[in-house]
Every structure is written in structure tokens, then in C-alpha cells.
Amino acid sequence: MKIIAFFATFITGFLLIYATVDMPDWGDPNSPPNAHVSPRYIEKVILETATPNIVTAVLADYRGYDTFGESVVIFTAGIICLMLLRRTSDD
Amino acid sequence: MDTMDFIIGKYNYWIYIVLMMIGFYAMIAKNNFAKKIVGMNIFQTAIILFFISTASKTGGATIPIIKSEHLAAGAQAITAPQYLNPLPHVLMLTAIVVMVSTFGVALAVLMMLYRKYRTLEEDEIMAILKMEKD
Numbered sequence: 001m002k003i004i005a006f007f008a009t010f011i012t013g014f015l016l017i018y019a020t021v022d023m024p025d026w027g028d029p030n031s032p033p034n035a036h037v038s039p040r041y042i043e044k045v046i047l048e049t050a051t052p053n054i055v056t057a058v059l060a061d062y063r064g065y066d067t068f069g070e071s072v073v074i075f076t077a078g079i080i081c082l083m084l085l086r087r088t089s090d091d
Numbered sequence: 092m093d094t095m096d097f098i099i100g101k102y103n104y105w106i107y108i109v110l111m112m113i114g115f116y117a118m119i120a121k122n123n124f125a126k127k128i129v130g131m132n133i134f135q136t137a138i139i140l141f142f143i144s145t146a147s148k149t150g151g152a153t154i155p156i157i158k159s160e161h162l163a164a165g166a167q168a169i170t171a172p173q174y175l176n177p178l179p180h181v182l183m184l185t186a187i188v189v190m191v192s193t194f195g196v197a198l199a200v201l202m203m204l205y206r207k208y209r210t211l212e213e214d215e216i217m218a219i220l221k222m223e224k225d
Contacts, residue, residue, distance in 0.1 A: 005116060
């Protein structure tokens with residue numbers, strides 16, 4: 001069983017490494033993630049939100065509802081932990 | 092020097108893939124549920140490192156906080172090559188929240204399993220379940 005798991009891991013890793021040939025180089029300023037959406041955020045962040053920290057501005061201003069959903073996820077996980085770990089009379 | 096440039100450009104991805112495969116192997120091959128959960132955490136950490144590495148820019152880019160001299164010079168002075176890409180940082184903040192939540196719930200489920208079966212080994216729990224069925 002362990003040998004099958006090892007071969008599955010090896011084949012998956014080989015396919016992923018084969019796929020990195022098409023990835024952009026590390027630190028390339030013109031790579032797709034750095035060239036397409038993020039320049040607009042960097043250039044407009046002061047005009048639109050007046051917040052110097054771009055990460056905070058995106059987190060709390062542009063994606064405020066997403067951050068609210070994040071806190072719902074944390075709250076749900078906390079409630080589930082409380083429900084699972086509650087001591088009942090039968091144990 | 093083409094081979095050297097290729098290795099320097101891509102070796103960060105290879106490190107994350109090795110880390111991810113360590114977590115993947117732990118998830119599917121280990122017998123202990125606690126070790127499986129640690130493997131899941133290693134897997135998620137590798138994905139987060141991969142996303143953060145796509146944010147980097149060579150050529151003098153700094154952390155995504157606007158410098159005070161750029162603030163004084165006005166919004167026209169701010170150009171994209173001066174700052175790192177902020178979006179992977181923000182998205183991975185969300186991913187870290189999901190990671191912590193899944194880790195907490197998984198540990199709580201593990202504690203319930205241990206209270207019921209007094210073991211965390213997968214094969215021992217399967218043997219107990221089979222015995223109860225017969």
C-alpha cells in the first residue's frame with residue numbers, strides 16, 4: 001500500500017515539475033500576475049482609498065465583503081469546535 | 092548560460108512542489124490521523140508559499156506600502172514597478188483563515204475520535220468498527 005502511495009506522489013510531483021517549464025521566471029516584473037490587474041490597484045490606491053498600505057486597502061476597502069465572509073468562516077469554525085468538544089453526560 | 096538562467100528562474104517552484112509532495116504523501120500514506128492532518132497543513136503551506144512567490148518583482152520593488160516621498164509627490168509618482176504585487180498577499184490572507192479553520196475543526200474531530208475509540212491509528216479504528224458490526 002505504501003509503495004502505491006509513493007508512486008502516486010512521484011508521478012504527481014513529476015507532472016507538476018514538468019508544468020513549471022511554462023511558468024514565468026521568479027521575480028519577472030512582466031509576468032501575467034504582475035502585469036494585468038495589480039498595476040491598477042497600485043496606481044489608484046491613494047486616489048480611491050487614501051490608505052498607504054495597499055494590502056489593507058484591498059482587504060478592507062475593495063474586498064470588504066470578502067473579509068466579512070472570512071470572519072463568518074472563523075466564527076463557524078469556532079462554533080463547530082465548541083459543539084464537538086462539549087462534554088455531554090454520557091461520556 | 093541558458094540552463095543556469097532556467098534553474099534560477101524556476102527553482103522556487105521546485106521547492107514548493109517538493110514541500111507539497113511531502114504533505115501529499117503524508118496525507119495518503121500515513122496510518123495516524125494526526126500525521127495526516129499535519130500533512131494537510133504542509134500541503135496548504137506550500138500552496139501559500141507558491142502564491143506569495145508570484146508577487147515578487149526584481150528591479151528595486153519594495154513592500155506594498157506607499158512611501159512617504161511618493162505620497163508627497165502626488166498620485167502620478169506611483170508606478171507599478173516600484174511596489175510588489177499586493178493581490179497575492181491579500182488572497183493568501185484569506186487562505187490562511189480557511190487553513191486555520193480547517194485545522195481547528197479537524198483537531199476537534201480527532202479529539203472526539205480519541206474519546207470514542209481510545210486510539211488515532213486508522214487500522215485499529217477500522218478493526219474496532221468491524222468487530223462492532225459482527
